[in-house]
Amino acid sequence: MSIPVLKFDAVIVGAGGAGLRSAIQLSEAGLKTAVLSKVFPTRSHTVAAQGGVAASLGNSEEDHWHWHMYDTVKGSDWLGDQDAIEFMCKKANEVVVELEHYGMPFDRTDNGKIYQRPFGGHMSNFGEKPVRRSCAAADRTGHAMLHAMYQRNVKANTQFFVEWMALDLIRDVDGAVIGVTAMEMETGQIVIFHARAVIFATGGAGRIYHSSTNAFINTGDGLGMAARAGIPLEDMEFWQFHPTGVAGAGVLITEGVRGEGGILRNSSKERFMERYAPNAKDLASRDVVARAMATEIKEGRGCGVNKDYVLLDITHLDPATIMKRLPGIREISIQFAGVDPIKEPIPVVPTCHYQMGGIPTNYYGRVVVPQGDSLSVEIPGFYAAGECACASVHGANRLGTNSLLDLLVFGKSAGDSAVADLKSGLAHRELPKDAADFSLARVDAINNRKGGASVFEARQAIARTMQDHAGVFRFGDMLKKGAAQILEVEKQAKSLEIKDKSQVWNTARIEALETENLIEVAKATMISAEARKESRGAHVRDDAPDTPEFPNGRNDKEWLKHTLFYSADNSIKYKGVNLQPLSVETVALKTRSY
Amino acid sequence: MERAEYERLRWRCIRRALLELDIALTRFLDEQFDQLNAEQQQVFAELADMEDHDLWYLISGQAECEDSRYAPIVALLRKS
Numbered sequence: 099m100s101i102p103v104l105k106f107d108a109v110i111v112g113a114g115g116a117g118l119r120s121a122i123q124l125s126e127a128g129l130k131t132a133v134l135s136k137v138f139p140t141r142s143h144t145v146a147a148q149g150g151v152a153a154s155l156g157n158s159e160e161d162h163w164h165w166h167m168y169d170t171v172k173g174s175d176w177l178g179d180q181d182a183i184e185f186m187c188k189k190a191n192e193v194v195v196e197l198e199h200y201g202m203p204f205d206r207t208d209n210g211k212i213y214q215r216p217f218g219g220h221m222s223n224f225g226e227k228p229v230r231r232s233c234a235a236a237d238r239t240g241h242a243m244l245h246a247m248y249q250r251n252v253k254a255n256t257q258f259f260v261e262w263m264a265l266d267l268i269r270d271v272d273g274a275v276i277g278v279t280a281m282e283m284e285t286g287q288i289v290i291f292h293a294r295a296v297i298f299a300t301g302g303a304g305r306i307y308h309s310s311t312n313a314f315i316n317t318g319d320g321l322g323m324a325a326r327a328g329i330p331l332e333d334m335e336f337w338q339f340h341p342t343g344v345a346g347a348g349v350l351i352t353e354g355v356r357g358e359g360g361i362l363r364n365s366s367k368e369r370f371m372e373r374y375a376p377n378a379k380d381l382a383s384r385d386v387v388a389r390a391m392a393t394e395i396k397e398g399r400g401c402g403v404n405k406d407y408v409l410l411d412i413t414h415l416d417p418a419t420i421m422k423r424l425p426g427i428r429e430i431s432i433q434f435a436g437v438d439p440i441k442e443p444i445p446v447v448p449t450c451h452y453q454m455g456g457i458p459t460n461y462y463g464r465v466v467v468p469q470g471d472s473l474s475v476e477i478p479g480f481y482a483a484g485e486c487a488c489a490s491v492h493g494a495n496r497l498g499t500n501s502l503l504d505l506l507v508f509g510k511s512a513g514d515s516a517v518a519d520l521k522s523g524l525a526h527r528e529l530p531k532d533a534a535d536f537s538l539a540r541v542d543a544i545n546n547r548k549g550g551a552s553v554f555e556a557r558q559a560i561a562r563t564m565q566d567h568a569g570v571f572r573f574g575d576m577l578k579k580g581a582a583q584i585l586e587v588e589k590q591a592k593s594l595e596i597k598d599k600s601q602v603w604n605t606a607r608i609e610a611l612e613t614e615n616l617i618e619v620a621k622a623t624m625i626s627a628e629a630r631k632e633s634r635g636a637h638v639r640d641d642a643p644d645t646p647e648f649p650n651g652r653n654d655k656e657w658l659k660h661t662l663f664y665s666a667d668n669s670i671k672y673k674g675v676n677l678q679p680l681s682v683e684t685v686a687l688k689t690r691s692y
Numbered sequence: 693m694e695r696a697e698y699e700r701l702r703w704r705c706i707r708r709a710l711l712e713l714d715i716a717l718t719r720f721l722d723e724q725f726d727q728l729n730a731e732q733q734q735v736f737a738e739l740a741d742m743e744d745h746d747l748w749y750l751i752s753g754q755a756e757c758e759d760s761r762y763a764p765i766v767a768l769l770r771k772s
Contacts, residue, residue, distance in 0.1 A: 137707050145709030145744055238745055241709075261703070283703065284696075314714040315707045349712055429752040434715060603699035605706070 101279075101534045102289045105526065106132045106257075108516055109278060109293040111264045111320060114142030115240065115505035116484025116512075117299030118247035119193075120463070123513025124295075125254035129520060132291060133251070134262045134280055136315060136608075140244045143301055143313050144505070147240030149217060150232035151197075151502035153190035157211040158230040161222060163187040164682060166231065168224045170500060171685040174493025175635035175652065177333065177660070179676035180684060182461040182489040186500075186507045188680075193506040194233055200246040203235050219497040219692070232499045240502065263608055264319060265537040267296070267327040267480075268529070275465075275480035276527045278323070279537040283608060286601040288541065290534055294524050295479050295516040298324070298457060298465075299509060302485035303619040304337075305557075307450035308565035310348045311340060320486040322615025324457045325622065326536075329467055329477070330662035330671065332488040333455035334619065335627035335637050338496055339570035341388040343449025345407035347434040351427065351446060355412060356380045358423050362391065363409045363443065364399040370408075383692070385570075388448040389638060392571035401445065409443035448570035452496055453619075454636065455626075456488035458662065463487070463512025468662065473673035479524060481516055483508040490660065493675075494635020544610045550595030553610050559587045560613075560620045568627045574641040577628040584624045585668070591617035622663040629670055632657040635690075649689040658687075693733055701737050709744045716751055720772045728765075735765050 108124045110117045113135035124131040135142070154161035166187040171178055198204060198212065205213040214230040222229035235242040251258075261283045268277040268290065277292045303318025304310040321331055342351040356362075362380055364370045374390040375382035382390075391408050400406050412420060417440045420428060431439040460466050460474065463483050469475035484505040491504055567580025591613050596606040633642040633651030642651035659672040677684045693701070705717035717740065728736060739747060739762055749755035750766050757766040 137704075137709075141704075141707070141709045141744065143709055146711070241743070241745060261700075284700070311711060313708055313711045314718075315709075347711075347715055349715070426752060426754055429754070430712075433752065434712075600695070600699075603696045603703070605699055605703050608703075 101538075102287070103292050103529065104132070104289055105292045106130050107293065107520055108132070108295040108297065109134065109291045110297045110299060111278060112142070112299035112301060112484070112486070113139035113258065114299060114301055114484065115144040115243055115247070115502065116509035117297070118244060118251055119506055119509030120297050120299060120481070120483055120513035120516070121251050121256045122247060122254060123510055123517055125251060125256040127517045129517065132257045132259055134259045134264050134278075134291070136261065136263050138260050139248045139258065140241070142244060143316055144240040144244050144502075146313065147502050148234075148237045150215065150234030150239050150499045151194060151506065152217070152220060152231050152497070152499040153194040153233055153503065154187070154231055155191055155194065155212060155214060155233070157207060158214045159222070161229050161231060163190065165222055165224060165229070166190065166220070167679070167682070168685055169220055170491060170497055172225065172690055173219050173495055173497040173500075174491070175495055175690050176654070176658065176687055177336075177490065177493030177634060177675055179490050180679040181676050182491050184679040184682065185461040185511075186489075186491050186503060189507045190503055193503070193510060197243065197246060197506065200250045202246040203242055204233055205235060217498045220499070243502065263611060264323060265540070265611065267323050268533045269327055270527050270530060272478075274478040274527055276529065277533070279534050281541070284603060286604060288534060288537060290529065292526060292529055293479070294520055294526050295481065297463075297512050297516060298482040298486055299484045300486045302453035303616060304450050304453060306560055306564050306616055306620040306623065307337075307569075308561035309343050309345065309447045309449040311343055311350050311449055311451045312348075317612035317616050318486070318619040319612065319615045320482065321456065321622075322618040325618040325665040328664070328666060329457060329465065330664050331455060331619070331622040332458040332660050332662055333490060333494075333626070334622040334663055335630050335661060336454035336494050336635060337450055337623065338452040338454065338636050339388055339448045340451045341384055341391060341448050342410055342446040344430065344434045345402070345445035345447045348449050349430055349434045350449070351410060351430065351444060352424070353384070355410060355424055355427060358412070358419065359415055360410050360412045362387070363411050364394045365401045365405065366399065370394050370399070385638070389571040391448055392569055395447070396573060407445040407447045410446045411443035412439050413441060413443060452501060453485055454488070454492040454494065454496055456486050457482040458660075459483070459487045459489050459508070461489055461508070461511060462515040463508050464515055468671055468673070473671070481512040483512040494637060540614070541607070541611070544594055544596060544607055545599060547593065547595045550593045551590040553594055553596065553606065553613050556587070556591045556594060556613050557616065559590055560616055563587050564620050564623065568624050570638070572627060572637065572639045574639060577624070580624045581628040584621050588617050588621055618665055621665065621668070625668055626661045626663050626670065630657060630661065652689075654687055693730070701740060705740050710748055712748050712752070713744055716769060716772065720769055724768055724772055732765060735761055738762075739765055
């Protein structure tokens, strides 16, 4: 079968914040650039980011990138690479001001400067007191950002391929990345995008969990493609959770509900936080609350038929207070939990929010893998940025407002690196004759398989396995079981059958292809989490508790290293954390406490 | 609505930027869309074209629906 080939200088997969930012660099450098996206760019999940973007502009009070760097290293629980973190924090002002020039409508101070607000974990003077560092555009920061960057790309003649799904990475005999295969949803046609540079900006994979704040689009497509192409995934055990998502739906219930007097209760209506945090009770920090909820559920005191959630009770509050102080909460609860919180408590569960790990890159946005004696060799022609990548700036835990900064800085950096490589002679390499065969075989198998697993059931199996075995608080025995179980689920997820055989607009087929990506991320997460026998940042195990020898359960002697998981044989390699910044002293190891 | 047109609309409803809309619109398509007449289905398709935040504020009742053409469908979405 002859497959059409489209030739570009650069192909970017994903049109959220990181993809659009890198595309600007390439198109404005005059390079022929294609951006592929499953949805219209301004429908990317970056839209959901409301908190703002961190930059030490110092518009409201004194601030410095070095303080921001310190906060980020500490937030990462020292797993972040300090060269990449310095690079990001130093570049923050530049990328925010550029965005302003693109037309981003930032909130303003009275004297016309960008308004800045405080955000958790961001401090002045190396952890002394909170600082105003977040730049926002009302509650639509991510959305406004995408609009500004999309317009800039249109002006620069970036070519968008909207409602296209990338399928597989194409590598040549030397391992260089030379393109991708992709499917146009409207026609079902598979096409080869032959490129000199390929940038992945495909976002996270939060849909591997049953309870997730992520939109349905976050199926980790770039991670699946990388894993199938033999590229390891880094630090996939680290996922950020939010304590209170609506059970079964994932939609967030703001922490303000507990601030206004909301009480968490278990199946016997007990206010269980009194046992875990006698003083702060329901107002204890996010991680303490989430861990307590997970423990209640694990020990059989959860609610409902499956005993898999707890209750957030505000029935004792004055309805007028609920309506006035917690706008939208009643509507969310009625829409997604089916309960009116004035009369009944809301079912809630710790909910997956952000993926810290991803495709390993350096701070240039170039993908790096172990090869020979080195653990970080660049793959020619391959770049990644944003949530799908691991630079690694978030390490074991991300600070709020650093995700939008990550996608701006590393989107730009990946774009700049690709431009530099292309200008210095990175050429189109010859396309192997069988370049599309692997993708064609995968799609054919899904189209023609009889007696396979249903997509819905496979997704449920992935999500339940992850939620039950590798949630916000992890138990050694559950991780062991989960690691065995996910390999069983993998068989199911790789033998999917669809009933709809149509060629055009076959959404069942697209969902099956997404599921093949989800399982790669789920497997990497579970096996990496089982293997890491310490607690660090968002990876907290009950069998690695807080002791004088290992405060917070963190064991720097054995575990100050990045995980690299290989899908083909389910093996793991480790590489050291880069503790050497670019120009300043190392932020020395110490116990992370706030 | 033709199959291809419906499937395109479906994709644009089940892959939104906001989780709230993924859930609300998927549920509406599965439970109520078939009961609409052709004109109402067209109005729903127009609503689905709105920016995510604007549509979510309408559905969640945080914004009022001022367009009389949209109001009946918005009312159904709020109840679904």
